[in-house]
Amino acid sequence: MEVKELKDKNAEVKILDAARKIFLEKGLAGARMQDIANEACLNKALLHYYYRSKEKLFQTIFQDELLNFFNNMQEIMNAPITLFEKIELLVAKEIDTMNSCPRLPIFIMNELTQDPDSCLMKMKNMEMHKLYAKFRNEVVAEIEKGTIKKVNPDHLFLNLLAMTGYPFMAKPVVQGLFELNEDGYSDFIEQHKKDVSKFIIDSLIPIPN
Amino acid sequence: MEVKELKDKNAEVKILDAARKIFLEKGLAGARMQDIANEACLNKALLHYYYRSKEKLFQTIFQDELLNFFNNMQEIMNAPITLFEKIELLVAKEIDTMNSCPRLPIFIMNELTQDPDSCLMKMKNMEMHKLYAKFRNEVVAEIEKGTIKKVNPDHLFLNLLAMTGYPFMAKPVVQGLFELNEDGYSDFIEQHKKDVSKFIIDSLIPIPN
DNA sequence: TGCGGCCTTAACCAAATGGTTAAACCATGG
DNA sequence: CCATGGTTTAACCATTTGGTTAAGGCCGCA
Numbered sequence: 443m444e445v446k447e448l449k450d451k452n453a454e455v456k457i458l459d460a461a462r463k464i465f466l467e468k469g470l471a472g473a474r475m476q477d478i479a480n481e482a483c484l485n486k487a488l489l490h491y492y493y494r495s496k497e498k499l500f501q502t503i504f505q506d507e508l509l510n511f512f513n514n515m516q517e518i519m520n521a522p523i524t525l526f527e528k529i530e531l532l533v534a535k536e537i538d539t540m541n542s543c544p545r546l547p548i549f550i551m552n553e554l555t556q557d558p559d560s561c562l563m564k565m566k567n568m569e570m571h572k573l574y575a576k577f578r579n580e581v582v583a584e585i586e587k588g589t590i591k592k593v594n595p596d597h598l599f600l601n602l603l604a605m606t607g608y609p610f611m612a613k614p615v616v617q618g619l620f621e622l623n624e625d626g627y628s629d630f631i632e633q634h635k636k637d638v639s640k641f642i643i644d645s646l647i648p649i650p651n
Numbered sequence: 652m653e654v655k656e657l658k659d660k661n662a663e664v665k666i667l668d669a670a671r672k673i674f675l676e677k678g679l680a681g682a683r684m685q686d687i688a689n690e691a692c693l694n695k696a697l698l699h700y701y702y703r704s705k706e707k708l709f710q711t712i713f714q715d716e717l718l719n720f721f722n723n724m725q726e727i728m729n730a731p732i733t734l735f736e737k738i739e740l741l742v743a744k745e746i747d748t749m750n751s752c753p754r755l756p757i758f759i760m761n762e763l764t765q766d767p768d769s770c771l772m773k774m775k776n777m778e779m780h781k782l783y784a785k786f787r788n789e790v791v792a793e794i795e796k797g798t799i800k801k802v803n804p805d806h807l808f809l810n811l812l813a814m815t816g817y818p819f820m821a822k823p824v825v826q827g828l829f830e831l832n833e834d835g836y837s838d839f840i841e842q843h844k845k846d847v848s849k850f851i852i853d854s855l856i857p858i859p860n
Numbered sequence: 861t862g863c864g865g866c867c868t869t870a871a872c873c874a875a876a877t878g879g880t881t882a883a884a885c886c887a888t889g890g
Numbered sequence: 891c892c893a894t895g896g897t898t899t900a901a902c903c904a905t906t907t908g909g910t911t912a913a914g915g916c917c918g919c920a
Contacts, residue, residue, distance in 0.1 A: 453867085471681035472765070475908060485869050490909060545764065551820050552761045555754065556681070558823040565827030574828050596829055596839070597846040601814050603821065608813030611760050611820060614767040615812075618774030619783050620805055630805070637806040645854050662897080684878060694899050699879060 454492055456482045461489075462503050466545045469552060470500050504553060508564060511550050512573075514539055519576045525584055526646075528577070529602065530639045536606040537635045541628075548611040574599065590646040598642070605638045663701055665691045670698075671712050675754045678761060679709050713762060717773060720759050721782075723748055728785045734793055735855075737786070738811065739848045745815040746844045750837075757820040783808065799855040807851070814847045 460482035464473045475496055479486040493499035514535040518528055540546055565571070581595035609616055609631060617627055669691035673682045684705055688695040702708035723744040727737055749755055774780070790804035818825055818840060826836055 468765070469678070469680060469761070471678060474906085476906090486908085487869065487910080488867085491867080494909095496908065548757075548761055548764050551824070552678070552757055554823040555757050555820075556677070558826075565824070570828055571830055594842070594846060597843055597850075599828075600818060600825060600843070601847070601850060603824075604813040604817030605810050607821070608817045609809060611764075612812065612816070614763040615760070615774070616809060617767075619779055619808075621780055633803070634806055634809070637803060638810070641806075641810060641854060645850060649858075683876085685876090695878085696880080696899065697897085700897075703879095705878065 453484065453488065456484065457489055457492055457499075458503070460484075461499050462507070465500060465503050466507070466543070466549045469549065470496075470556070473500075505564075507546060507550060509568070510539070511546060512568060512570065516573060519573050525580050525590070526643050528580070529642055532602060533606055533639045533642070534635055536603075537631065537638075540607070540610045541631060544610045544613060546610070547607045551611065588648065591648050593646065598646075602638075602642060605634075605641070609634055662693065662697065665693060666698055666701055666708075667712070669693075670708050671716070674709060674712050675716070675752070675758050678758065679705075679765070682709075714773075716755060716759060718777070719748070720755060721777060721779065725782060728782050734789050734799070735852050737789070738851055741811060742815055742848045742851070743844055745812075746840065746847075749816070749819045750840060753819050753822060755819070756816045760820065797857065800857050802855065807855075811847075811851060814843075814850070818843055 457478070460478045461473075464478045464481055467473075468477070473496075475486055475489055478499075479489055482488075489499060493502060515532065518531045518535065521528070521531070523531070577599060578595040581590070581593070581598060584590045585592050613627065616622065616630070620626075620630065622630055666687070669687045670682075673687045673690055676682075677686070682705075684695055684698055687708075688698055691697075698708060702711060724741065727740045727744065730737070730740070732740070786808060787804040790799070790802070790807065793799045794801050822836065825831065825839070829835075829839065831839055
């Protein structure tokens, strides 16, 4: 029985891993069930045995990746650290996550764009807004204390997400624009991590009188 | 002859317009030739008559949109205005362009990700790097004059692109996060336009002694 | 060893999809 | 008024694709 369970799990996991890879690479519309089966070294019928349809399999993967995508945020938002530390951590961890899976952000955003209604629902379910409210409140509090400049927290947070996510979504453009090969791109991203933190935090430090 | 030419153009243009709409909406893999034909109120065979294949039709559209996407940059980079004015103009015009076609950036980036090799080639053809070099040189010059802080022009420029492009690419997330309906989103983007310019320019102004 | 139930697969199916073709259409010029 | 050229269409075709099924395999168990 143990051996069988192991095998089961392996089959299911193999499918999931393969599906993740193919869907991330080609998106829902571009992915073929046969590609996933090949990637998993399994028969196509297996996919339908474990997951009823392409759509179901996709939703399984997508839900997972969406959580993955916003996971760091959850942790960091609730950590007992200063605002500046939160910003630094958010930037660093977000970039690290994407570095380990560069197609994640463009995949997520593209599929969400294809089906924005389900997006709003999912984000409600994940209580994204409540999560973000913590950040916003802290920014407002710091402004009232006078420890940071008066800025709009919404735009601040969006800019943070933008500067961390965009370099991955626009990877080919970045490589073309700055004439970077793969190694050069990696180095660039590593610099970018520090640059973004500094950029944001500098923008918040009040002008000394 | 005039009438026929008019008709010709109308048919070709109708196909192109329809294709643009469908491809932008669903991407290359998700778009169906029949969808395009329906959208254009024409027979599917017409598409193949004017453009040999789906791939050819797509390339026509894509090349066009890529130019459209980087068009503002070209103009503004060469204008005889100050660096700060260039930054303001870049942000404003880039956002205006995307506002009139919100799916453009995610479409471009997603398709480029699907085929990064052709991306590098296209960007070489468009001399993007030469175009960007103008901006970089101006930043370096201003730094040497001491009129702006010492910053890395590459990251500065990437951040500019990121903050302008990301809000459109991540539109569903932005709407979910800040609980915005369509009107609220439009207003938010309009604020964002000003916010980003200010954010960048403030980050460049040297700290007064 | 053989029974029984879950796994796995090759073969198959219907629908969708990109693409072709041959015939009809239609304005123009002789 | 017909011949001619490009233009438009309905019907058709081959392949791909998501999905099904029925037969066999494998494993623990008696």
